Amino acid sequence: MSSPIGKTKHAVALEVESKNPSASPAGFKIFNRIVDWITNDRMQLINVTERINEIVRKSGVRDGIVHLQSLHTTTALFINEWQDALLHDVRAFLDDLVHREEYYRHNDPAYSDCERSNADSHLRGMVMGQSLCLQVRNSAVLLGTWQSIILAEFDGPRSRSLSIQVSGI
Amino acid sequence: MSSPIGKTKHAVALEVESKNPSASPAGFKIFNRIVDWITNDRMQLINVTERINEIVRKSGVRDGIVHLQSLHTTTALFINEWQDALLHDVRAFLDDLVHREEYYRHNDPAYSDCERSNADSHLRGMVMGQSLCLQVRNSAVLLGTWQSIILAEFDGPRSRSLSIQVSGI
């Protein structure tokens, strides 16, 4: 499955793990999946809404919570409208909120053994957050008309894993 | 019900949907409500704490989670102290964090068909987040002495819906 990123970029989603739901006798269920995305750019926004909805449908949970957690500090998960013009503004805003070309100890060999020079990526991931909890209603993720779930890559290209847990009844 | 916003502004909360809780036989319960607020200003902060506590009490859940999700990209949910002077500082900070009078593609008819010129509202909603998960203890939302739940309108006046899910035992 491919997710459109702006007009020309694509990310490939690979489902790497699959589990049967753990159900308690009374109907409370937990369903876990890990999905991988391969990113192409240093900063990239990926619309994961449809992928998450597929997993929610498979989970068998009708009413509950879907919890998304990126397993990487230099990524983020958030909600916004999926519109090319706005996505351009989002990237510009994040570039401006945390400047890449500033002095950071994390990028300085005198203080750090990290060779990726990615302090800006860490700070963007920290501010925007790496987990997101949304409601499941009638076997779908509850989202307003203009809300899309966005996975942000801040230090690509990389392979990125998202852990998705659907729980409820 | 009206919620005080600063000293002079009010928002009207309309409860538009009501459901009986879905209970599993063993006592795990999920209770869903959608509540609407009508806002008066472009940027407006609304204290929704009491309204959320009422819903938690009605839910019959004693121990668990209350999940709040605004269904609009140009709003946010967060926690802070509810004090007039501080709310003034919050508005000034958010104005400064994302400037309204800057060039945004989302506001440019050459790139976007959005006529609301609300790129700043989208960016504020994205940074502050549109969902909030809090603990329920002894049939009430767990909050510290100075913590209030704040719904932020960034592109009003509008009617805004909050989906509230209480789950637990």
Added chain:
Amino acid sequence: MSSPIGKTKHAVALEVESKNPSASPAGFKIFNRIVDWITNDRMQLINVTERINEIVRKSGVRDGIVHLQSLHTTTALFINEWQDALLHDVRAFLDDLVHREEYYRHNDPAYSDCERSNADSHLRGMVMGQSLCLQVRNSAVLLGTWQSIILAEFDGPRSRSLSIQVSGI
């Protein structure tokens, strides 16, 4: 138990409340703890990952959610890599994102009876968020290789309480 903060600072974690888990007959469990930390600096970052993992192990929950909530508006909870050089950058970034030495009504006796001059602490806590929800898998908090759970003090030294709820099966 002490948690290392940078190279020289320590915070003391005091467990102040302990409850038996509330279990529904079918296996859905909720386990609540409140843990206190005593902080030493005005801005201080504390790695609480190990402490949270201990509580998750004690909870008896194998698959589910751990919800962390700080009970104080001038604190935050977030995820980042725990590396001295990067923690220095995090503090510098937060200092720069919200300036302490600016005019705030919350710090002005003409508008506010708060005597702590801590408007910057409130704004930092608001932007970074006071609650965090993470997955529990195989009786441990699910975290990527470089992800640590960080409690941020923005108005210390103080005693700070974190409410931890583990739920699931």
